[in-house]
Amino acid sequence: MSTVIRVGTRGSALAMAQTKAIAARIGSAAKAEIEIVPVTTHGDTSRESLATIGGTGVFASALRESLLAGECDIIVHSLKDLPTAGYPGLRLAATPKRADARDTLCSRDGHTLDTLPEGARVGTGSPRRIAQLRKRRPDLEILDIRGNIDSRLARVSDELDADDPQRLDAILLAAAGLGRLGKLDHVSEYLDLSGWPTAPGQGALAIEVREDGVGEPLDRAVRAALESVNHGTTAATTLAERLVLAGLEAGCSAPVAAMAEVDSELLFLTATVYSLDGEQSLTSSHAATPEGHGAEHLADAARDVASRVVEELLGNGAADLAVLKGKP
Numbered sequence: 629m630s631t632v633i634r635v636g637t638r639g640s641a642l643a644m645a646q647t648k649a650i651a652a653r654i655g656s657a658a659k660a661e662i663e664i665v666p667v668t669t670h671g672d673t674s675r676e677s678l679a680t681i682g683g684t685g686v687f688a689s690a691l692r693e694s695l696l697a698g699e700c701d702i703i704v705h706s707l708k709d710l711p712t713a714g715y716p717g718l719r720l721a722a723t724p725k726r727a728d729a730r731d732t733l734c735s736r737d738g739h740t741l742d743t744l745p746e747g748a749r750v751g752t753g754s755p756r757r758i759a760q761l762r763k764r765r766p767d768l769e770i771l772d773i774r775g776n777i778d779s780r781l782a783r784v785s786d787e788l789d790a791d792d793p794q795r796l797d798a799i800l801l802a803a804a805g806l807g808r809l810g811k812l813d814h815v816s817e818y819l820d821l822s823g824w825p826t827a828p829g830q831g832a833l834a835i836e837v838r839e840d841g842v843g844e845p846l847d848r849a850v851r852a853a854l855e856s857v858n859h860g861t862t863a864a865t866t867l868a869e870r871l872v873l874a875g876l877e878a879g880c881s882a883p884v885a886a887m888a889e890v891d892s893e894l895l896f897l898t899a900t901v902y903s904l905d906g907e908q909s910l911t912s913s914h915a916a917t918p919e920g921h922g923a924e925h926l927a928d929a930a931r932d933v934a935s936r937v938v939e940e941l942l943g944n945g946a947a948d949l950a951v952l953k954g955k956p
C-alpha cells in the first residue's frame with residue numbers, strides 16, 4: 629500500500645500551478661502519492677480592496693485551519709502572503725528555491741514605466757506598489773484592483789473597447805506568478821530590484837506542517853522530502869526580509885519592500901519603507917558575514933542584519949512614515 633500526502637493549497641490558478649509543481653517534487657522525494665486539496669480563502673472570494681480587508685493572513689488562515697483540522701498533511705503558501713507571526717500548532721517546514729523576485733509592468737502597447745503617457749491608468753491593489761508608482765510617476769492615475777492574474781491581464785487586453793470602464797493602460801504583477809502560469813509574454817518591462825524593490829518573500833513559496841506531525845510512517849517520508857526541497861539560501865534571505873516586517877510590526881500589505889541576498893559569503897539586506905503618497909521613503913542596508921557554514925549560521929546572520937535594519941528604520945522615523953499595519 630502506498631502512502632498518500634495530502635497537499636492543501638488555495639484554489640486559484642496560480643496557487644494550483646505552484647502547488648502542483650512543488651508537490652510533484654515532494655511526492656517523488658517521499659516516494660508517496662500526492663493528493664491536492666484546494667481550499668477557498670476569504671482573500672480569494674472577497675472583492676474588497678486588499679487595503680480594506682487588512683491583508684494580514686486573509687489568504688493564509690483558511691489553509692492553516694484546514695491543516696490543523698487534519699484535512700491535509702502539508703500546505704503550500706506564497707511566502708509573501710504569509711503573516712510573519714507563527715501559527716499555534718504549525719511550523720514553517722521548508723522554503724524552496726526562490727523564483728524571480730522582481731515586479732513587472734504589463735502594459736497595453738508595450739509601454740514601460742517611463743514611456744506610459746501622462747495620466748495613464750495603472751492598476752494595482754498593493755500599497756507598496758501604489759507608493760512606488762506615486763514616487764516614480766506622480767502623474768499616473770492609479771486604480772485599486774483585485775482579482776486573479778487572468779482577470780487583471782484581461783483589463784490590459786486589446787479586446788477591450790477604448791471606452792470600456794474596465795480598461796487600463798498597465799498593471800503591475802510579480803514576475804514569479806506570471807512565470808508559474810506561463811504568461812511572461814505579457815511583460816513589457818521587468819523592474820530592476822535596485823530601483824524597484826519588492827515585498828518580503830516575493831517569489832518564494834513556503835510549506836507549513838503541523839507541529840505534531842501527521843503520524844508514522846508518513847512523518848519520516850514527509851520530513852525527508854521537505855528537507856530535500858528546502859533551499860538554505862532562500863530560507864535565510866526570506867527570514868531576514870520577513871524579520872523586517874515583524875520588527876516594524878507591519879503586515880504583509882504594508883508599504884514595505886525588502887530584499888536580501890547572499891553573495892561572496894556575505895548576507896546583504898536592504899529594506900525601504902514608503903509613505904502611502906510615495907512622497908517620502910526611508911531605506912536601510914546592512915550586511916553580515918555568517919560565522920561558519922550551515923543553516924544556523926546563515927539564520928543568525930539573517931537575524932543580525934534584520935535587527936540592524938529595523939533599528940535604523942525605526943530610529944529614522946519609519947513608524948510615522950507608513951501605515952504599517954494597514955487598515956484594521
Ligand SMILES: NCc1[nH]cc(CCC(=O)O)c1CC(=O)O
Binds near residue numbers: 801805
Ligand atoms: N498577493 C498576490 C500574490 N501573491 C503571490 C503572488 C505571486 C508572486 C509570488 O509568489 O511572490 C501574487 C501575485 C502578484 O503579486 O502579482
